[in-house]
Amino acid sequence: MLRRRLDIPLNRDSSVRFLPWIIALMVYLAGLALAGTLVLQGTLQRWDASLSGTLTVQLPPPGDGKPDALAAALALLRPVRGVTSAEPLSPEATRRLVEPWLGTALTAAELALPQLIDLRIDPAAPPDLAALQARLAAAVPGAVLDDHRLWLDRLAGLVLSIEATALAIVLLIGGAAVLTVVFTTRAGLAVHHAVVEVLHLIGARDGYIAGQFQRQALDLALRGGIIGLALTLLTLLAIGRVSAATALFGEHVRLLPSLALRPWHWLALALLPFAAALIAMLTARVTVLRALKRMP
Amino acid sequence: MVRFENVGMRYGAGPEVLRDIGMELAAGSFHFLTGPSGAGKTSLLKLMYLAERPSRGLISLFGRDIATTPRRELPALRRKIGVVFQDFRLIDHLSAFDNVALPLRVAGLAEEQIREHVSELLRWVGLAEKLNARPATLSGGQQQRVAIARAVIGRPSLLLADEPTGNVDDEMALRLLRLFEEMNKLGTTLVIATHNEGLVTRFGHARLHLENGELTQERLRAQHAG
Numbered sequence: 001m002l003r004r005r006l007d008i009p010l011n012r013d014s015s016v017r018f019l020p021w022i023i024a025l026m027v028y029l030a031g032l033a034l035a036g037t038l039v040l041q042g043t044l045q046r047w048d049a050s051l052s053g054t055l056t057v058q059l060p061p062p063g064d065g066k067p068d069a070l071a072a073a074l075a076l077l078r079p080v081r082g083v084t085s086a087e088p089l090s091p092e093a094t095r096r097l098v099e100p101w102l103g104t105a106l107t108a109a110e111l112a113l114p115q116l117i118d119l120r121i122d123p124a125a126p127p128d129l130a131a132l133q134a135r136l137a138a139a140v141p142g143a144v145l146d147d148h149r150l151w152l153d154r155l156a157g158l159v160l161s162i163e164a165t166a167l168a169i170v171l172l173i174g175g176a177a178v179l180t181v182v183f184t185t186r187a188g189l190a191v192h193h194a195v196v197e198v199l200h201l202i203g204a205r206d207g208y209i210a211g212q213f214q215r216q217a218l219d220l221a222l223r224g225g226i227i228g229l230a231l232t233l234l235t236l237l238a239i240g241r242v243s244a245a246t247a248l249f250g251e252h253v254r255l256l257p258s259l260a261l262r263p264w265h266w267l268a269l270a271l272l273p274f275a276a277a278l279i280a281m282l283t284a285r286v287t288v289l290r291a292l293k294r295m296p
Numbered sequence: 297m298v299r300f301e302n303v304g305m306r307y308g309a310g311p312e313v314l315r316d317i318g319m320e321l322a323a324g325s326f327h328f329l330t331g332p333s334g335a336g337k338t339s340l341l342k343l344m345y346l347a348e349r350p351s352r353g354l355i356s357l358f359g360r361d362i363a364t365t366p367r368r369e370l371p372a373l374r375r376k377i378g379v380v381f382q383d384f385r386l387i388d389h390l391s392a393f394d395n396v397a398l399p400l401r402v403a404g405l406a407e408e409q410i411r412e413h414v415s416e417l418l419r420w421v422g423l424a425e426k427l428n429a430r431p432a433t434l435s436g437g438q439q440q441r442v443a444i445a446r447a448v449i450g451r452p453s454l455l456l457a458d459e460p461t462g463n464v465d466d467e468m469a470l471r472l473l474r475l476f477e478e479m480n481k482l483g484t485t486l487v488i489a490t491h492n493e494g495l496v497t498r499f500g501h502a503r504l505h506l507e508n509g510e511l512t513q514e515r516l517r518a519q520h521a522g
């Protein structure tokens with residue numbers, strides 16, 4: 001179908017030469033944005049699953065003249081029945097936890113990150129968490145016992161806003177793609193006005209003429225889209241390699257999210273070039289049909 | 297077949313180039329369209345092949361009022377009209393064969409049928425050797441014959457030819473006019489704009505004469521100078 005003879009020599013226009021590369025770039029950017037949100041979602045879900053057996057104690061940020069808050073809290077927590085371990089997270093580790101989202105520019109002190117104690121409890125004989133919370137708050141003012149839900153909720157909020165941003169970016173890219181195809185098609189119509197007019201006058205339906213432009217747009221956009229997808233996959237592969245080398249605490253925390261995309265995630269990425277081609281095709285069609293409406 | 301009532305036409309906001317045109321061309325008739333350069337012959341044909349719309353008046357083709365015919369029905373109407381454009385309007389990147397095949401392809405005919413018809417017609421107009429030639433590599437007269445072949449390939453009910461013999465020698469002009477007469481005998485209605493008074497008198501068909509945008513219809517009942 002893509003190799004069908006064209007009555008209109010669109011494939012020789014200089015204006016169409018760049019279209020595949022523009023589409024490739026757009027699919028690449030959209031692919032990265034999409035992969036990013038999918039990875040974030042996956043990370044969030046994994047955290048959700050892996051943290052459910054643990055608790056966190058949050059202490060006020062160190063440095064306001066209470067350096068013994070951590071020691072006091074540990075001393076209180078460790079002897080409690082049902083507590084299997086209570087290990088502080090170093091400020092460095094805490095900072096790294098939020099680094100993928102906030103970057104490395106800010107130090108822990110600047111962020112006033114709370115001190116965290118990783119608390120593992122015996123699920124078979126858990127301590128009285130409410131009582132523990134009360135004792136903890138009495139011993140260390142400002143200390144909070146939370147079960148990670150709070151953190152996860154905040155992270156989920158962050159992830160949601162990142163996702164919204166990514167979606168907006170994808171939509172903007174789509175809009176730019178539409179405009180690009182509109183201009184390319186209009187240029188084609190202008191260059192080939194004489195041929196279009198002859199086709200029109202010998203009784204070609206608008207759909208026949210539009211078909212020539214839309215096939216061309218489909219062909220070019222699909223080619224560009226596949227290039228863009230290939231670039232996306234190469235980039236993801238590279239990130240995946242780097243990510244695997246940065247696993248912290250075993251699999252518990254990774255500096256970079258792992259690329260454990262699900263099959264349907266890969267499918268969604270693979271559909272991008274086809275979505276781009278479809279958008280390009282429909283845009284070309286609508287553009288030509290509108291222009292032809294102006295002919296008698 | 298073709299009916300004009302009080303038709304006027306102007307290009308954009310320019311002056312009227314056609315004024316008060318009223319005529320009725322019967323199905324199967326054969327008319328020459330004559331008149332000095334700039335009189336409006338091409339403009340009148342453009343109205344007939346639906347490339348332009350009148351600024352006033354009524355045009356009906358095949359018994360249908362053009363102004364009220366829905367747009368989606370116009371392509372089918374146009375396919376019943378064959379046009380030889382004054383400037384040929386061949387498509388440069390297509391071969392002579394593909395140019396002539398275009399109306400059939402646009403109408404959705406099968407390729408085998410197209411191949412047979414087109415080759416036969418191109419042979420008939422003396423271009424059997426030039427099937428694969430691009431228009432740019434053909435002489436003016438050869439291009440004109442390709443243009444004529446493209447106009448008649450779809451066996452139109454109405455054939456409009458704008459100076460179809462302007463670039464060919466007398467012998468080829470006679471040959472082409474005989475092709476037109478053949479088509480006329482098979483029922484095609486013809487309007488042929490020409491400056492060639494010799495042909496008009498020789499073939500002696502009815503004449504539409506334009507002068508300064510106005511029509512004077514004369515009937516020259518000339519006898520065939522066999």
Ligand SMILES: Nc1ncnc2c1ncn2[C@@H]1O[C@H](COP(=O)(O)OP(=O)(O)OP(=O)(O)O)[C@@H](O)[C@H]1O
Nearest residue numbers: 307310313331332333334335336337338339340382
């Ligand atoms: N596209 C156009 N825009 C504006 N004016 C035009 C256009 N085409 C033709 N005209 C004007 O319309 C008038 C009639 O032109 P037309 O081409 O119909 O003449 P014609 O009889 O075919 O002449 P010729 O014998 O030289 O082909 C002329 O005055 C011409 O300048």
Ligand SMILES: [Mg+2]
Nearest residue numbers: 337338382458
């Ligand atoms: Mg003319």
